[in-house]
Amino acid sequence: METVAIIPAAGSGTRLRLETPKAFVPLGGRTLLEHAVAGVLNAGIELVVIAVPRDLKARALDMFRTQPNVQTVIGGTERTESVRNALAAIDGKPTYALVHDAARPLTPRRVFDRVLTALRAGHRNVVPVLPVSDTVRTLTSQQPEEVAPLGAPVERARLRAVQTPQGFTFDDLVAAHDRFARDTSTQMTDDASLLETMGIPSVGVEGSHEAFKITHPLDLELARMLCGRKEYT
Ligand code: C5P
Numbered sequence: 001m002e003t004v005a006i007i008p009a010a011g012s013g014t015r016l017r018l019e020t021p022k023a024f025v026p027l028g029g030r031t032l033l034e035h036a037v038a039g040v041l042n043a044g045i046e047l048v049v050i051a052v053p054r055d056l057k058a059r060a061l062d063m064f065r066t067q068p069n070v071q072t073v074i075g076g077t078e079r080t081e082s083v084r085n086a087l088a089a090i091d092g093k094p095t096y097a098l099v100h101d102a103a104r105p106l107t108p109r110r111v112f113d114r115v116l117t118a119l120r121a122g123h124r125n126v127v128p129v130l131p132v133s134d135t136v137r138t139l140t141s142q143q144p145e146e147v148a149p150l151g152a153p154v155e156r157a158r159l160r161a162v163q164t165p166q167g168f169t170f171d172d173l174v175a176a177h178d179r180f181a182r183d184t185s186t187q188m189t190d191d192a193s194l195l196e197t198m199g200i201p202s203v204g205v206e207g208s209h210e211a212f213k214i215t216h217p218l219d220l221e222l223a224r225m226l227c228g229r230k231e232y233t
Contacts (some may be wrong), residue, residue, distance in 0.1 A: 010075020035105030128207030
C-alpha cells in the first residue's frame with residue numbers, strides 16, 4: 001500500500017454550538033465526515049482510518065459498512081491522541097500517511113494531489129498553506145482581557161495559515177507520535193509541528209480557500225451554501 005489517510009473526527013465541536021459532535025453534523029445530505037472520507041478516496045487513497053467519539057463508533061461503522069477500505073477507531077481527548085489511536089490500528093507499512101481533518105469537508109482534490117506529489121518528490125513533512133489576509137498580532141498577556149495589550153505586528157507577507165491534508169512518510173509519523181506519547185508537556189495542534197520536534201522541517205504547498213475548517217457557525221453556513229452549488233454535490 002502506498003498511502004493511508006487518517007481522519008481525526010473525534011472532536012466535540014464546542015465552538016460550533018451544536019449538540020452533535022462536529023464530524024457528524026449534516027452538510028448537503030451527508031455528514032462532514034462522509035464528505036471528508038469521500039474526498040480522500042476520490043484522491044486515490046487506498047485505506048482510510050477514521051477516529052470518532054466512543055459513543056458514535058456504532059454509527060460510523062454503519063455509515064461505512066459497504067466500504068471495506070474505511071476503518072473506524074475510537075478517538076481520544078486530544079486530537080493527537082485520536083491520530084495515535086488510528087495509527088495503532090494500521091496493519092502493514094504504507095509508504096506515506098496523510099492526516100486530514102474531518103472538519104475540512106470541501107477540500108478539493110488538487111490539494112491532495114499537491115501534497116502527494118511533494119511526498120513522492122522526497123519531502124517528508126508537507127503542509128498545504130495559504131497567505132493570511134488579516135494583519136496578525138500576538139497578545140502580550142496570557143490572560144484574556146476585554147481590552148488586551150498587543151505586541152508588534154508580524155510581517156504579514158511571510159505568514160501562512162496551515163491546512164490539511166498534511167503528508168508524511170508513514171515511519172516518521174509513527175515515530176513522532178510514539179515520542180509525543182511519552183512527552184505530553186508539549187501541546188501540538190497539528191502533526192507537522194510534531195515532526196518538526198524531531199528535526200524534520202515542513203514544506204508548504206498551495207492550499208485552497210475551499211479547504212477552510214468548519215469551526216464557527218458562520219463556517220457551517222458558508223459550507224452549506226457552497227454545497228448547494230453543483231460542483232460540490
Ligand atoms: O478542534 P479542531 O477543529 O482543531 O479539530 C480538528 C480535527 O481534529 C477535527 O476533525 C476534530 O474532529 C478532530 N479531533 C479529534 N479528536 C479530538 C479533538 C479533535 O479527532 N480529541
